[in-house]
Amino acid sequence: MLSRSTAYxxxxxxxxxxxxxxxxxxxxxxxxxxxxxxxxxxxxILQTLTRHHLxxxxxxxxxxxxxxxxxxxxSLYDVVHxxxxxxxxxxxxxxxxxxxxxxxxxxxxxYKAVRDEFTRLVHTITINSMALKVLQGxxxxxxxxxxxx
Amino acid sequence: MLSRSTAYxxxxxxxxxxxxxxxxxxxxxxxxxxxxxxxxxxxxILQTLTRHHLxxxxxxxxxxxxxxxxxxxxSLYDVVHxxxxxxxxxxxxxxxxxxxxxxxxxxxxxYKAVRDEFTRLVHTITINSMALKVLQGxxxxxxxxxxxx
DNA sequence: GCATCAAAGGACCTTTATATCCTTTTATTG
DNA sequence: CAATAAAAGGATATAAAGGTCCTTTGATGC
Numbered sequence: 001m002l003s004r005s006t007a008y009x010x011x012x013x014x015x016x017x018x019x020x021x022x023x024x025x026x027x028x029x030x031x032x033x034x035x036x037x038x039x040x041x042x043x044x045i046l047q048t049l050t051r052h053h054l055x056x057x058x059x060x061x062x063x064x065x066x067x068x069x070x071x072x073x074x075s076l077y078d079v080v081h082x083x084x085x086x087x088x089x090x091x092x093x094x095x096x097x098x099x100x101x102x103x104x105x106x107x108x109x110x111y112k113a114v115r116d117e118f119t120r121l122v123h124t125i126t127i128n129s130m131a132l133k134v135l136q137g138x139x140x141x142x143x144x145x146x147x148x149x
Numbered sequence: 150m151l152s153r154s155t156a157y158x159x160x161x162x163x164x165x166x167x168x169x170x171x172x173x174x175x176x177x178x179x180x181x182x183x184x185x186x187x188x189x190x191x192x193x194i195l196q197t198l199t200r201h202h203l204x205x206x207x208x209x210x211x212x213x214x215x216x217x218x219x220x221x222x223x224s225l226y227d228v229v230h231x232x233x234x235x236x237x238x239x240x241x242x243x244x245x246x247x248x249x250x251x252x253x254x255x256x257x258x259x260y261k262a263v264r265d266e267f268t269r270l271v272h273t274i275t276i277n278s279m280a281l282k283v284l285q286g287x288x289x290x291x292x293x294x295x296x297x298x
Numbered sequence: 299g300c301a302t303c304a305a306a307g308g309a310c311c312t313t314t315a316t317a318t319c320c321t322t323t324t325a326t327t328g
Numbered sequence: 329c330a331a332t333a334a335a336a337g338g339a340t341a342t343a344a345a346g347g348t349c350c351t352t353t354g355a356t357g358c
Contacts, residue, residue: 001237001242002244007242027335028334038317040318041316057336059325060323060332062325062334091150094159095153106288107225107288111270114266133255141254152346187346189348190346190347190348192306208354208356209302212304212305
C-alpha cells in the first residue's frame with residue numbers, strides 16, 4: 001500500500017521527533033542508521049521532506065533535522081501526500097479513468113470504503129502520535145532484536 | 150493499492166465471464182480492446198492467469214478464454230494473490246521486517262485494521278459478482294462515454 | 299496433411315522506483 | 329579567515345514494473 005520510500009520517510013520523521021524531544025537534531029547518517037535505511041537514499045528523501053516543509057534542516061557543524069513548533073506537526077497524510085501524490089487516495093482499483101459514484105466500476109463501493117477508511121486513518125495519525133508510542137515503549141521504530149530467549 | 154497489471158487482470162476476467170454467459174470465448178485481441186488495455190501485455194497477463202488455472206484457454210480456430218464450471222469461480226483474492234503475491238496482505242506500512250501484534254510498529258494496529266478489511270473484501274468479491282453488476286447495468290467495465298449531455 | 303487461426307513463450311525495450319556517488323553550498327568553530 | 333562539518337543538488341547506476349515484437353506450439357477446417 002505504501003511505497004518503500006514513504007516508509008523510510010515516516011520512520012525518519014518519527015526518529016527525528018524522538019531526538020528533538022531529547023534536544024537533539026540528528027543528521028542523515030545517524031537517521032539512516034537508526035531507521036535501517038540506505039544513507040544516500042535517506043538523504044534524498046529528507047531533501048524532499050524539507051523542500052515541502054514537513055521538517056526543517058540546518059547545514060554545517062551542529063546541523064541536522066528538526067521540527068519547528070510554529071508549523072503544525074505533520075500528519076501521516078501530509079507525508080504520504082508529499083511522497084506519493086494524491087492518486088493513492090482516489091485511484092480506482094479496477095483501473096478506470098473516470099470511476100465515480102455516478103459511474104462506478106464493479107468494485108467501486110467496496111473499494112472506496114476501504115480507501116476512504118485508509119484516508120481517514122492517515123489524517124488521524126501524526127508523526128507525533130507515532131513517536132509517542134515509541135517513547136512509551138508501545139511500539140518499535142526499527143528491526144528489533146529479540147533479547148528474551 | 151492494486152497494481153495496473155492486477156487491474157487489467159480483473160477487467161479481463163470480468164469481460165471473459167460476460168462473454169461466456171453469451172456462449173462466447175473471447176480472444177486476446179477482443180479482450181484487450183474491450184477492457185482498454187495494451188494487447189501484447191494483456192496476452193502476458195492472461196498467460197499468467199491460465200497458468201494458475203484462474204481461467205482456461207484453447208488455441209487455434211475458435212479458441213479463446215473461458216471459465217470451466219468444474220473449478221470454483223475465482224475470487225478477487227485469487228486474482229490479486231496470483232498477480233501480486235501475498236505481501237500486499239501482510240506487509241507492514243512502516244516497512245518493518247518483523248512487525249506483529251507482539252512487536253508492533255507505531256502504525257501497526259490501525260494499518261492492520263485497514264489491510265484486514267481489504268483482505269476480507271477481496272475474499273467476498275468474485276469475478277462472477279462483478280460481472281453480474283455489469284450485466285445488470287449497475288457498473289461499467291471500461292471507460293464510459295457520457296452520452297447524457 | 300496442409301493452411302490458418304489463436305494462445306504460449308522468449309527476447310527485448312521503456313519507464314519508474316530505488317539507490318549510489320560526487321560536488322557544491324552553507325553554517326560553525328578555532 | 330581557514331578548516332571542518334553537514335545538508336543540497338546533480339549525475340548516474342540498478343531493479344522492478346509495464347510493455348512490445350517475433351517465433352513456436354497446438355487446434356480446427358478444408
